[in-house]
Amino acid sequence: MLNYVVRRVLYVLPIVFGVTVLVFALVHLAPGDPLNAVVSPDAPAEAVERLKAQYGFDRPLPVQYAYWVGNVLTGDLGVSVATGRPIAPQIGTAVVNTLILAVGATLLGFTLGAVLGGIAGAFQGSWIDKVVTAIAVTGVSVPHYWLGIVLVIIFAVELNTLPAMGMGPGGSSGWAWDVEHLRHLVLPVVTLSVIPMGIIARTIRAAVAEVLSQEFIQGLRARGLRTPGVMMHVVGNVAATALAVMGLQLGYLLGGSILVETVFAWPGTGFLLNDAIFKRDIPLLQSTILVLALFFVALNLVVDLAQVLLDPRMRRG
Numbered sequence: 129m130l131n132y133v134v135r136r137v138l139y140v141l142p143i144v145f146g147v148t149v150l151v152f153a154l155v156h157l158a159p160g161d162p163l164n165a166v167v168s169p170d171a172p173a174e175a176v177e178r179l180k181a182q183y184g185f186d187r188p189l190p191v192q193y194a195y196w197v198g199n200v201l202t203g204d205l206g207v208s209v210a211t212g213r214p215i216a217p218q219i220g221t222a223v224v225n226t227l228i229l230a231v232g233a234t235l236l237g238f239t240l241g242a243v244l245g246g247i248a249g250a251f252q253g254s255w256i257d258k259v260v261t262a263i264a265v266t267g268v269s270v271p272h273y274w275l276g277i278v279l280v281i282i283f284a285v286e287l288n289t290l291p292a293m294g295m296g297p298g299g300s301s302g303w304a305w306d307v308e309h310l311r312h313l314v315l316p317v318v319t320l321s322v323i324p325m326g327i328i329a330r331t332i333r334a335a336v337a338e339v340l341s342q343e344f345i346q347g348l349r350a351r352g353l354r355t356p357g358v359m360m361h362v363v364g365n366v367a368a369t370a371l372a373v374m375g376l377q378l379g380y381l382l383g384g385s386i387l388v389e390t391v392f393a394w395p396g397t398g399f400l401l402n403d404a405i406f407k408r409d410i411p412l413l414q415s416t417i418l419v420l421a422l423f424f425v426a427l428n429l430v431v432d433l434a435q436v437l438l439d440p441r442m443r444r445g
Contacts, residue, residue: 140429147418203216204216206414207411208411210412219416222400229381230385232321233319234378236321237328238374238377241326244260244263245330245333248260249335250359272319272322273388275319280392292392294312315392320381320385324377332369335366339361382420
């Protein structure tokens with residue numbers, strides 16, 4: 129087991145290096161001047177050059193990359209061009225806010241998807257299977273932002289039962305475990321959970337159907353094991369696959385909730401990315417993308433190790 133863990137960690141190192149190179153290169157290849165957000169068009173050339181030197185934009189790109197990586201390794205993510213504030217606290221707060229959404233959406237989507245997928249797999253080919261498949265396909269096909277707008281129109285505008293924007297009452301940007309904050313969480317969590325629900329339902333349905341068709345299930349039934357006992361064996365065989373899908377969906381939600389967070393004005397990483405893109409704030413954009421990418425890599429590593437604990441046969445790979 130230890131050798132497997134060490135091998136998986138070593139595999140991650142070149143991936144992390146590649147992520148830093150891609151993040152740095154793609155952001156700098158985008159058109160536009162990052163200083164446009166803070167410098168007026170008629171600003172003196174000396175002031176522009178001074179700002180470029182202050183943020184390191186006057187250096188060659190390889191030198192900028194080396195300085196950037198060196199600072200990141202020390203925990204210094206730089207200073208925002210648009211606001212002049214340190215980036216690390218902004219990203220830390222945004223990541224926590226996005227995690228609240230992503231974990232809630234993953235748990236809701238995983239619970240509904242696992243139940244629906246398990247039922248569909250157990251009744252493969254029946255009308256129940258067809259209904260669940262239709263629900264799953266619809267969930268995967270519906271755009272996040274469109275569903276969010278529809279839910280706002282129905283529950284916030286027409287019925288006036290749930291708030292449409294923010295994390296809490298009065299435009300609060302902090303989180304508290306009370307009724308008002310939980311009410312603000314409902315619509316974005318439901319919106320984000322639909323696609324994971326569809327993906328997990330389809331995955332679980334296929335995995336359950338495959339396990340039920342194997343010979344050892346017939347052997348269990350021949351020995352007189354009842355359906356609940358058989359399903360416990362099915363759950364044990366499907367758990368590793370379900371965990372992998374759940375981990376991937378959590379990672380996707382962390383980086384892919386930009387439109388939903390914008391619709392609901394939720395101050396997470398998606399909202400922060402949207403703001404950095406429009407303001408051409410390269411340091412903030414780079415650091416946010418890097419943190420999300422590294423979180424995704426770390427999450428995949430944790431999921432891989434957890435899968436091995438659930439199914440030691442995977443250790444052979």
